[in-house]
Amino acid sequence: MNKFLRDTGIHMRRNILLTLRSPATVLPNMIISLFFLFVYQGGLSGIANMPAFGGASYLAFILPVSVVSAAIGGSGGAGQALVRDLENGYFARLLLTPSSRLAIVLGPMIAGMLQLIIQTFLILCVGFFLGLNIKAGFAGFLVVMGLAAGFGLGFAGYSVGVALRAKNAQAAQAGTFVFFPLIFLSSTFVPLEMIQAGWLKVVAKINPTTYIFEGMRQVLIKGWETGPILQAFGAIGLLCVITITFAALSAKQAVSRD
Amino acid sequence: MAKGTIEVMDLEKTFKGGVQAVRGVSFEVGQGEFFAFLGPNGAGKSTTIQILTTLMVPTKGHARVAGYDVNTEPDKIRLEIGVALQETGVDPKLTGREMLIMQARLFGMTSKQAKERAAELLGKINLLDAADRQVGKYSGGMRRRLDLAISLVHKPTILFLDEPTTGLDPVNRFAIWDEIRDLNRQNGTTIFLTTQYLEEADQLAERISIIDKGKIVVTGTSAALKRQIGLDVIELTFANVIDATTAVNALQGIGKDVQRQDTHLKLYAENGALLLADVVRAIDAAHVHPTQLNVAPPSLDDVFIQFTTNSAQPQASSVTKEVIV
Numbered sequence: 009m010n011k012f013l014r015d016t017g018i019h020m021r022r023n024i025l026l027t028l029r030s031p032a033t034v035l036p037n038m039i040i041s042l043f044f045l046f047v048y049q050g051g052l053s054g055i056a057n058m059p060a061f062g063g064a065s066y067l068a069f070i071l072p073v074s075v076v077s078a079a080i081g082g083s084g085g086a087g088q089a090l091v092r093d094l095e096n097g098y099f100a101r102l103l104l105t106p107s108s109r110l111a112i113v114l115g116p117m118i119a120g121m122l123q124l125i126i127q128t129f130l131i132l133c134v135g136f137f138l139g140l141n142i143k144a145g146f147a148g149f150l151v152v153m154g155l156a157a158g159f160g161l162g163f164a165g166y167s168v169g170v171a172l173r174a175k176n177a178q179a180a181q182a183g184t185f186v187f188f189p190l191i192f193l194s195s196t197f198v199p200l201e202m203i204q205a206g207w208l209k210v211v212a213k214i215n216p217t218t219y220i221f222e223g224m225r226q227v228l229i230k231g232w233e234t235g236p237i238l239q240a241f242g243a244i245g246l247l248c249v250i251t252i253t254f255a256a257l258s259a260k261q262a263v264s265r266d
Numbered sequence: 267m268a269k270g271t272i273e274v275m276d277l278e279k280t281f282k283g284g285v286q287a288v289r290g291v292s293f294e295v296g297q298g299e300f301f302a303f304l305g306p307n308g309a310g311k312s313t314t315i316q317i318l319t320t321l322m323v324p325t326k327g328h329a330r331v332a333g334y335d336v337n338t339e340p341d342k343i344r345l346e347i348g349v350a351l352q353e354t355g356v357d358p359k360l361t362g363r364e365m366l367i368m369q370a371r372l373f374g375m376t377s378k379q380a381k382e383r384a385a386e387l388l389g390k391i392n393l394l395d396a397a398d399r400q401v402g403k404y405s406g407g408m409r410r411r412l413d414l415a416i417s418l419v420h421k422p423t424i425l426f427l428d429e430p431t432t433g434l435d436p437v438n439r440f441a442i443w444d445e446i447r448d449l450n451r452q453n454g455t456t457i458f459l460t461t462q463y464l465e466e467a468d469q470l471a472e473r474i475s476i477i478d479k480g481k482i483v484v485t486g487t488s489a490a491l492k493r494q495i496g497l498d499v500i501e502l503t504f505a506n507v508i509d510a511t512t513a514v515n516a517l518q519g520i521g522k523d524v525q526r527q528d529t530h531l532k533l534y535a536e537n538g539a540l541l542l543a544d545v546v547r548a549i550d551a552a553h554v555h556p557t558q559l560n561v562a563p564p565s566l567d568d569v570f571i572q573f574t575t576n577s578a579q580p581q582a583s584s585v586t587k588e589v590i591v
């Protein structure tokens with residue numbers, strides 16, 4: 009176990025170093041997410057005067073969208089890092105060491121998760137700068153960070169799974185974009201009650217992203233209430249179980265000796 | 267006990283899709299021995315190395331490396347072996363030093379030990395100047411040398427080298443030769459090397475197996491192999507391919523076998539000197555004149571060509587073959 013943690017740490021550190029060394033792989037996504045935050049806040053904040061918003065600030069309402077889109081856009085990094093290793097032969101070099109096999113794929117996933125935690129932190133900082141006030145206080149801040157981290161791990165797992173199967177960089181990136189619609193098939197811009205189309209309402213109810221939005225909004229706007237928060241973490245737990253199982257199965261295949 | 271040894275029995279590897287890359291290979295390598303696999307493209311050299319280095323399981327047969335079974339004890343084998351694959355395994359975004367440290371850490375060294383070992387190896391392979399540059403900016407030769415150093419981090423008792431000098435200029439090739447010769451002689455490291463270069467096997471290895479189409483054709487010391495073909499070679503060079511082709515036809519029936527590569531001809535015969543007059547008469551009658559002519563005992567090159575082409579057409583040893591090496 010000790011060796012496993014040590015190996016994971018070594019692989020994680022390398023991946024963090026690589027991310028820091030090529031900021032161009034992270035910055036565009038970060039900037040786009042902040043851009044969304046500014047544009048939605050600037051262009052749509054008027055609708056927060058409608059009664060369905062219950063007097064909430066639109067900034068607090070839209071911030072989770074920025075957080076989640078940054079997470080989805082940034083989660084491809086873990087998979088791409090592995091594809092790079094596969095392509096330049098370093099993956100085989102790692103398999104020739106006594107390193108734990110699981111640590112080899114977990115390292116980039118955790119590095120990817122940390123990247124998303126930092127992204128979320130920066131988005132919140134910009135939010136504070138724009139006047140964000142978290143209703144549930146510091147605990148609320150931790151909930152938003154925790155949800156973003158979980159979401160990040162879930163998507164990093166997915167991107168690693170796709171990368172190890174497809175073994176090419178484009179597929180690894182395209183694989184995560186498939187999930188962009190999830191952001192918009194949800195209570196993205198207006199509360200669930202205000203969604204007009206019946207089909208969209210149904211889709212939004214099934215979409216786990218909705219529960220993440222709701223959980224974050226709960227602590228940002230209304231204050232601490234256990235129900236929606238648990239639902240959000242539940243949705244993320246489910247997502248993680250599915251994607252990490254997928255990653256583990258793909259990894260097993262990639263390190264197999266057949 | 268069996269530290270530093272390799273034992274292979276009836277090894278076979280059939281890939282999904284049916285390619286039989288290795289078809290019943292058996293050999294043994296003793297502790298401290300320098301052993302070479304010599305074979306053309308697609309012979310099964312890399313496949314054999316991947317099986318012995320735990321990257322792949324064989325379809326059939328057995329192999330023990332350092333006394334451990336490749337099927338059931340890969341973890342133990344990994345601690346004993348150093349491997350430089352045909353495709354170098356380096357991360358272009360890391361520096362040479364970082365790669366060595368990372369490798370050392372994965373083999374269980376502390377951060378301090380890893381740094382010391384990295385510096386020591388960088389000095390040894392003459393890369394101290396480039397140590398803190400990203401590997402992506404290294405030349406091919408530097409990358410190969412680094413790859414070799416990475417495989418030595420944990421002081422392996424057996425070293426596997428898959429075509430370690432392919433694509434290198436002579437300076438880099440000799441540097442690598444010196445390094446691995448030292449490892450073998452001074453540290454007693456067992457070395458399993460594959461190569462397409464006959465000169466390389468001849469220079470370095472104590473024992474050579476020639477492998478072709480997944481089978482070992484012959485094994486022996488380079489001297490024994492040369493003796494085994496037992497033929498002299500009459501070499502002729504012509505001004506152009508047309509003359510050379512004409513000469514090939516004119517020389518049919520003289521000696522055992524004529525082979526042409528571009529403008530260069532090799533005629534194999536049991537006693538070259540005696541046949542020389544016949545050869546000169548035959549090409550003179552065909553009105554072509556060599557720019558160079560000499561008689562020599564066989565080189566390892568000739569052994570290689572003889573064995574690999576004969577294994578393709580076992581019955582056709584006196585037919586003209588065009589050999590592109």
Ligand SMILES: Nc1ncnc2c1ncn2[C@@H]1O[C@H](COP(=O)(O)OP(=O)(O)OP(=O)(O)O)[C@@H](O)[C@H]1O
Binds near residue numbers: 282
């Ligand atoms: N993963 C694979 N799947 C299917 N066939 C393969 C695979 N790897 C190798 N082969 C085939 O197996 C045969 C032996 O390949 P191998 O790489 O062992 O040859 P080699 O002796 O190393 O050749 P070279 O000198 O070109 O490196 C070839 O026909 C090759 O195409």
Ligand SMILES: [Mg+2]
Binds near residue numbers: 311313428
């Ligand atoms: Mg090969």
